Amino acid sequence: MDGPAFQRIPPWVKAKLTPKAITTIQEVYDWVENECIPAEEVMEAALKEHRWTTPPIMKELRKKAKARGLFNLFLPNHFEESPGLTNLEYSCCAEIMGRCYWAAQTMNCHAPDTGNIELLAKYCNKEQKEKWLKPLLEGDVMSSYSMTEPDVASSDATQISCSIRREGNEYVINGRKLFGNSLDNPEMKTIILMGCSDPTNPSKWNRHSMVLVPANSKGLTQVRNLTIMGEDHAPNGHGQFVYDNVRIPVENIILGEGRAFEIAQGRLGPGRIHHCMRLIGQCERAYELALIRCIDPSKMPRGKLIGQFDSNIEKIAQMRLEIDSMRLVVLNAADTMDLLGNKAGKYAIAQSKILVPIAAAKIIDECMQLYGGAGLTQLTPLPSMWTYARFVRLADGPDAAHRHQVGRDEMKTAAGFRDRHAKYKEGSKVLAKKWL
Ligand SMILES: Cc1cc2nc3c(=O)[nH]c(=O)nc-3n(C[C@H](O)[C@H](O)[C@H](O)COP(=O)(O)OP(=O)(O)OC[C@H]3O[C@@H](n4cnc5c(N)ncnc54)[C@H](O)[C@@H]3O)c2cc1C
Numbered sequence: 001m002d003g004p005a006f007q008r009i010p011p012w013v014k015a016k017l018t019p020k021a022i023t024t025i026q027e028v029y030d031w032v033e034n035e036c037i038p039a040e041e042v043m044e045a046a047l048k049e050h051r052w053t054t055p056p057i058m059k060e061l062r063k064k065a066k067a068r069g070l071f072n073l074f075l076p077n078h079f080e081e082s083p084g085l086t087n088l089e090y091s092c093c094a095e096i097m098g099r100c101y102w103a104a105q106t107m108n109c110h111a112p113d114t115g116n117i118e119l120l121a122k123y124c125n126k127e128q129k130e131k132w133l134k135p136l137l138e139g140d141v142m143s144s145y146s147m148t149e150p151d152v153a154s155s156d157a158t159q160i161s162c163s164i165r166r167e168g169n170e171y172v173i174n175g176r177k178l179f180g181n182s183l184d185n186p187e188m189k190t191i192i193l194m195g196c197s198d199p200t201n202p203s204k205w206n207r208h209s210m211v212l213v214p215a216n217s218k219g220l221t222q223v224r225n226l227t228i229m230g231e232d233h234a235p236n237g238h239g240q241f242v243y244d245n246v247r248i249p250v251e252n253i254i255l256g257e258g259r260a261f262e263i264a265q266g267r268l269g270p271g272r273i274h275h276c277m278r279l280i281g282q283c284e285r286a287y288e289l290a291l292i293r294c295i296d297p298s299k300m301p302r303g304k305l306i307g308q309f310d311s312n313i314e315k316i317a318q319m320r321l322e323i324d325s326m327r328l329v330v331l332n333a334a335d336t337m338d339l340l341g342n343k344a345g346k347y348a349i350a351q352s353k354i355l356v357p358i359a360a361a362k363i364i365d366e367c368m369q370l371y372g373g374a375g376l377t378q379l380t381p382l383p384s385m386w387t388y389a390r391f392v393r394l395a396d397g398p399d400a401a402h403r404h405q406v407g408r409d410e411m412k413t414a415a416g417f418r419d420r421h422a423k424y425k426e427g428s429k430v431l432a433k434k435w436l
Contacts, residue, residue, distance in 0.1 A: 005029030008284070008324070009092055013331055021089035024073065028093045028107070031070055035061060036103040040381070043102065051234045052184035061106040062139055072117070072137055074109045074274060076338070079121045081137060087270060087334040091277045095327070098281020101384060104274075108137075110236075111395075112145040112181070115271035116192055119210075123255045123263050132190055132212055141189040142236065144215070146180035147264075150240065154178075155401040157264065158204040162195035162243060164211060166250065166257075171197075171211060173219075173246040182237030183222045189215050193243075194260050201258065208260035212252040219246040229387050269342035269349045275392045276330045276356040282385040283323050283363045289380060290367035291316065299372070306370060315370070319363050326356050347409070350402040353392075357399065361389035 001014055005026050009017075017025070039057055046055035065071055074090050075082040085093070097104040104110040113136060120133040135141045152159035162175025173195060181188045190212060197209040213220070226238040255263055293299060294307025294316065306312055333348035342349075364386045368375035375382045393399050 003029075005096065008095070008327065010328065010331065013088060013092065013335075016086075016335075017089060017092075021085055021092070024070075024085060024089070025092050025096070027068065027070060028073070028096050031065060031068070031107070032096050032099055032103045035064070036100040036106060040100060047234055051232070052182065052237070054185065054187055054235050058102070058105065062108065065107045066139060071108045071139065073107060074114045074270070075117060075121065076270065079118075081121055081133075086338045087273065088331060088338050091273060091331055091334040094274050094277035095281040095284070098278030099285045101282070101381065101388065104278060105236075108139045109274070111271055111275065113143050114274060115267050116143045116145055116190075118270060119192065119254070119263060119267045122266050127251070128212070128254070136190070142181060142185065142187045143190040143192065144181035144188060145192050145267075146177045146213075146241070147194040148177065148179045150176055150178040155398050157194070157208070157261070160194055160196060160208060162193070163199075164193075164195040164197040164209050166197070167247075169250050170247045171250060171253065173211070173213065173243040173248065175243050177241040177243065179226065179238050180241065182225050182234075182239045183215055183220075183241075184225060184237065184239075185235050188236075191215055192254070194264070197257050205261045206258040209257050210254045210260045210263050211248060212254065213246065213248055217246045217248065219244045228391050231384065231387060266342065269337060269345060272349055272353045272396050273330055273334050273337070275396065276326070276333075276352045279356055279360040279389055279392060280323060280327050280330065282388060283319075283326075283360050286364045286367040286382055286385050287316075287319055287323065289375075289382065290319070290370040293371045293375075312370060315366055319366060322359050322363060326352075326359055329355055347406065350406050353396070354399045354402050354406070357389050357392040361386055361393070364389055 001009070001017075001022060003026070005028075006014065009025075039061065042057050043055055046057060069083065071083070072081070073083055073085055073093055076087050076090070077084050094104070094109070097107065097109060102110075117133065117136050120129060120136070124133060136143055147157060147160060148154040149160060149162060152161055154160065162173065162177060165172045165174075173193065175195060177193070180191060191214075192210055193213050194208055194210050196207050198207045201207045221242045221244070223240045223242055225232055226240060228238065291307070294312060295305055297305070299306055307316070329348075330352045333345055333352045336348045337345040364382060368382045368386065371380060371382065374380060377383070
């Protein structure tokens with residue numbers, strides 16, 4: 001474990017890696033370095049020609065990665081469909097994947113398919129797994145997760161209003177949805193939709209259901225493709241949708257009516273960690289670009305290398321410290337999930353989700369600055385990296401909502417501290433009587 005693939009992995013994590021994980025991390029590293037990063041230019045050129053078709057080079061890379069056994073690595077080892085890594089071991093792979101924006105997709109480890117696969121593996125029955133999960137695991141189709149709506153505050157998912165109404169052996173869906181993969185890519189076949197199936201249920205946690213919707217359903221219209229800070233994220237993209245009396249068979253319900261929150265709880269933890277680890281990989285690459293700029297002899301303001309200015313040396317040090325701190329936080333969340341489960345890992349997951357996107361955006365921003373004007377252009381991957389960090393502040397829930405939850409839980413501990421501190425005072429009084 002001396003090579004560059006393991007350079008940033010902390011010793012306490014190295015001590016936990018199985019031989020299989022060590023081999024996989026090395027293979028993922030070789031894959032990203034030798035097959036993905038050199039293909040970035042070709043991928044971009046292919047997308048310029050055919051915006052909403054998965055480029056042939058991506059298809060070929062997916063085939064090759066699958067043949068090498070580098071597929072679905074994210075699925076933790078407690079699933080029977082898992083290739084066998086823990087969340088902690090996969091996190092080391094995810095950071096390496098993050099070095100190239102789309103490398104995860106070559107290994108079928110990209111959002112939202114990762115979260116969707118985990119959801120289907122966890123909550124679907126045998127028939128549903130055969131029909132919906134298997135093609136996703138095989139990498140034959142793409143999927144979408146559709147919760148957010150344009151007309152309600154979707155960070156409070158109890159407000160989701162898209163209607164799922166039972167009529168005989170069918171559910172009828174009506175409503176508007178924002179986000180979820182674009183239907184312009186013909187490989188997008190499966191939508192996991194969250195809607196309201198029992199609006200008058202006294203418990204707001206039991207009003208919603210999740211259903212599987214085929215992307216070619218009659219009555220489902222994509223109103224437009226959305227851009228994220230000017231980027232359309234083709235060929236996967238994000239859409240805005242209208243459901244107008246879309247009919248699906250009742251067997252397309254996941255777990256049962258009213259159980260969407262139970263499912264959503266189980267879905268989101270690992271996906272958030274994957275985004276965070278990939279962002280750390282993006283930061284490492286941005287940081288390397290900044291370092292290269294710092295020693296570039298053609299860029300010598302006032303006759304000095306950019307990296308010879310004390311202020312920049314300090315910036316480099318600060319970035320290094322912040323990247324390494326972020327990694328510790330996220331690896332701790334992954335380890336907590338492995339040891340205690342996703343529910344017990346709630347705080348550590350929220351901690352990562354709150355800290356990493358903000359810190360990553362700041363670091364990438366600083367790297368752009370050191371790089372000069374070109375750092376803000378298409379001549380470097382820095383602008384897309386920054387956009388990625390920025391959007392993860394909202395995707396999978398805004399950081400404010402996570403802070404709110406952490407803060408609320410912390411407030412519940414206040415009374416315990418009050419009692420403890422009252423005891424300090426009592427103890428102090430007793431001692432004062434004796435000694436003062
Ligand atoms: C690139 C990208 C991809 C996405 N992909 C998907 C997807 O695949 N599927 C999907 O369903 N959705 C997706 N989303 C949507 C995303 O999950 C939602 O935007 C997010 O959950 C917030 O919901 P909202 O937009 O309705 O904002 P709101 O719920 O209206 O929140 C807006 C703001 O209100 C404030 N706020 C909210 N709650 C609190 C609180 N508790 N305390 C303090 N302030 C608060 C925050 O500032 C917050 O940002 C994606 C978003 C982006 C940007």
